[in-house]
Amino acid sequence: MLYVILKIFSYFFNNSIVSSKELSSYIITSITSFKFSLNSKFCFNCQLNWKSPVKKSYVGSNPLYFKSNYGTEAASIILLAKESSNHETIKTLSESIAESIIFGVKDMKINSLISIVTVPSSKSSIRRRGRDHINFLALEVVKKIASRNLAVEYFPILIAKKNIRDQSKLNSSQRSENTKGNFGVIGCEFPQGAIFLIDDLVTTGSSMLEAVRALSEAKMTVTALVSACAVGRNSLIP
Numbered sequence: 286m287l288y289v290i291l292k293i294f295s296y297f298f299n300n301s302i303v304s305s306k307e308l309s310s311y312i313i314t315s316i317t318s319f320k321f322s323l324n325s326k327f328c329f330n331c332q333l334n335w336k337s338p339v340k341k342s343y344v345g346s347n348p349l350y351f352k353s354n355y356g357t358e359a360a361s362i363i364l365l366a367k368e369s370s371n372h373e374t375i376k377t378l379s380e381s382i383a384e385s386i387i388f389g390v391k392d393m394k395i396n397s398l399i400s401i402v403t404v405p406s407s408k409s410s411i412r413r414r415g416r417d418h419i420n421f422l423a424l425e426v427v428k429k430i431a432s433r434n435l436a437v438e439y440f441p442i443l444i445a446k447k448n449i450r451d452q453s454k455l456n457s458s459q460r461s462e463n464t465k466g467n468f469g470v471i472g473c474e475f476p477q478g479a480i481f482l483i484d485d486l487v488t489t490g491s492s493m494l495e496a497v498r499a500l501s502e503a504k505m506t507v508t509a510l511v512s513a514c515a516v517g518r519n520s521l522i523p
Contacts, residue, residue, distance in 0.1 A: 339522070383403070387435070399436060403419045
């Protein structure tokens, strides 16, 4: 429990002005991640879920490759990776994303450089956690793909430009409106070859589509979307 107390104290120290809703959410996620950290070994059913074949769907006109369907076990793993940087969960998510990218490369018959771009977390999430967990996840994905002797680079060029509402309680149209115009492109080195846009979870796809829009406006075309898991999507692969 000391873990939770220290995290909450750290949050107060680094955020002098917080809303009661934001603080309440932070306390709940801190306690939940603490409970999961007490037993970080995955049960047999959890492991089966992440060892399933890569699935393919679409978000708009963009192909989406993902490994797992979203459920209680997947939610627990993603939460622990986000809130505590748990090694086991980071390993599971990065392996799932890497396998999905490699599958996508073969499925789309790509022979060029693999460029990875991440969907950034919201400003409030980055402030609360003290980091953007997706960056660390992307670096692990690059290592795993490079170990397969494939040319791969990571380009952290997308940023969140504004504060948005918590999306967990929003429907599809509300999420789309909430994320509209949220992402922008920064940097002086831009991806070449096949651009794979990655995130840990896809729900309605609104964040992915907003990221595609931002990259498109900067004259970059996304090859495919990749996620560790997705909500309510049937695979097009038999």
